[in-house]
Amino acid sequence: MVDEQPTKKRRKPSEDSEEVVAMPGPPSKTVAKKTGARAEPTTNGTSKSATVKGKARAGPHSKAGKANGMVAEVEEDREEVVELNDDEAPPEPPVQQSARAGSKQPKSNNGSRAPNATRSSKTEEKLAREVENLRAQLERSRETAKERDKLAKQLDEVFRIRNTEPEQILEEYKSQFDENIQRKEALIQELTAQLSKLQSSSKSSKSYTLHFLTREAAEEEKQALREENLRLKEVIKQRDATIASKDKEIQALQENAKVMQKELDAEIERSKSLAARAPAPTAVARQHAPAPNEPRNTPVIRLYEDMTNILVTGVKIDKSPDFPQLDEEILSCIFTYNYQTPDSEDAAFCELLPPLNFSLRNVYELPPGAQPGVSLPRDKLILKVKYEPRDLDKESPDIVERLAFFKDPFMFARDQMTVFLKTLTDTVSGIFEPEGEGDDSGVADQTREVIVVDG
Structure with a gap:
């Protein structure tokens, strides 16, 4: 919020003329008494007679009227937000001419100078109070502007920070996890490419691949060879047992054939002898x-x-x-x-x-x-x-x-x-x-x- 620049306002001569009224020359005693008792026009709720003479008569009503008049003027000045500099003195209000046309104003004397000075001092006091009020209002406006700027900053920060601290930490962990996954995938691809190269080279050179075998792969290969060796040994044992049993059967059959041949020969001889004996x-x-x-x-x-x-x-x-x-x-x-x-x-x-x-x-x-x-x-x-x-x-x-x-x-x-x-x-x-x-x-x-x- 941009601070408002104070503007200067000059009071119109007509306004000053309403406040300052020229006094006629010294009348006679009878006329002076009547004139002192006559109610003169008021300025800011204060009668001229009360201002010039009879200060003891100024009671609570006159003070209240004066305060009310000043409050009204301050309210009017607030609407326009006018600030007066201390170094600028208000212009001297001109002396209002007589209302009657063609009448001549009598020359001022020592009696008229005192009321004019009193009115000027009161006007200056009033203007000083107005300046103080305007300055206080300006300070309040500045404080309001600062508060508004502070709230605007907070609002911008709220719009800018859309996530809470745990959510922000979660996002950071997610980003780190994604980076780790990408890095590991790249490493896997690289190792896969190296493995494919090694497998292709293993077809031509077995000694070269043995250098790159891991301990687990070597143990698995050894275990497979051990199992194959045991299986072949078992097969050899079974074949040896089968051959031995076949040899025994052949030997038994040969012995049986010999025995049968002997028995056959004996039976033939016996049958011949029996046939001869009838x-x-x-x-x-x-x-x-x-x-x-x-x-x-x-x-x-x-x-x-x-x-x-x-x-x-x-x-x-x-x-x-x-x-x-x-x-x-x-x-x-x-x-x-x-x-x-x-x-x-x-x-x-x-x-x-x-x-x-x-x-x-x-x-x-x-x-x-x-x-x-x-x-x-x-x-x-x-x-x-x-x-x-x-x-x-x-x-x-x-x-x-x-x-x-x-x-x-x-x-x-x-x-x-x-x-x-x-x-x-x-x-x-x-x-x-x-x-x-x-x-x-x-x-x-x-x-x-x-x-x-x-x-």
Whole structure:
């Protein structure tokens, strides 16, 4: 706000003329009394007579009227906001001429000079008070202007600062966070570019890439190589175990082939000897009369019965106690022995011999070194045969005693079935034939294969 410049105002002569009234010359005594009692025109609410004469008569009313008149004039001057300088003295008010035209003003004397001086001093006092009021008003206006400027500054600051201090701090943190993100993204892009360059160069030079591998990457690569090495070692072990098992199977098959070849040769020799002797059919074979619609496998069964002297009367399937998922066959067998001598008495005795009843059961067992309870496939298990005699209580104790280990149950390997048959035949023949007799010589008996009994 710009301070208002004080303006000067000159009072019009007409206004001063209203305040100052010329006094006539000294009248007579009677006239002077009347004139003193006459009410003269007032200036600012104060009569002229009261101003010139009779100061003791000026009471509260005159003072109040004077104050009211000054307040009215001050109000008028406030509207115009006029400031008078101290160095400028108010102009001397001109002496108002007589109201009557053509009348001559009498010359002033010593009596008229005193009221004029009094009026001038009062006017100066009034003007001084007005100046003081105007100065106070000017100071108030300046204070108001300062307050207005202060409020304007505060308003500008409010418009300029639209956020609070926490919001400003949050904005600063956001800006710092954005800068950090941008800086990290730039770093990631740079590292990615370097990594792509290293990967492209690794195709041509592996030793160069090893220099730039981190510890974590090297450990991961080592761990992967260790796992691959362990896997390959396990594969090699499995292959070695498979090869070893295959070698064992091949060796077992070769041994079995040798045994079968020996048995075949022995059976051929035995069949030749039996054919030369023209043996009679066995007692069990004689009981089977050929039927017109007999199956074709019947001659094969009879051939095996005649060659082995063993008749299979029944087959039963039962679950394995150790491996419930496997089935075990139980075969009921009858062994008959036909011994002929030149005399008929021995032949009759041989025909009266009772057959030997027994059962053969295929049993699966774990291989040596295997943990109990481990489930293995059938081809990994060992197949054995369990021999169990029957109806020995019906035989004579002498014959049962001479059966040796055939009188008790035992187990043997499946691949020794031919040895079992030969041992059984020799044992039974030893019961009825004299010592020193037999199909083979003593040298052959020394090379005879012995059955291995498990118990």
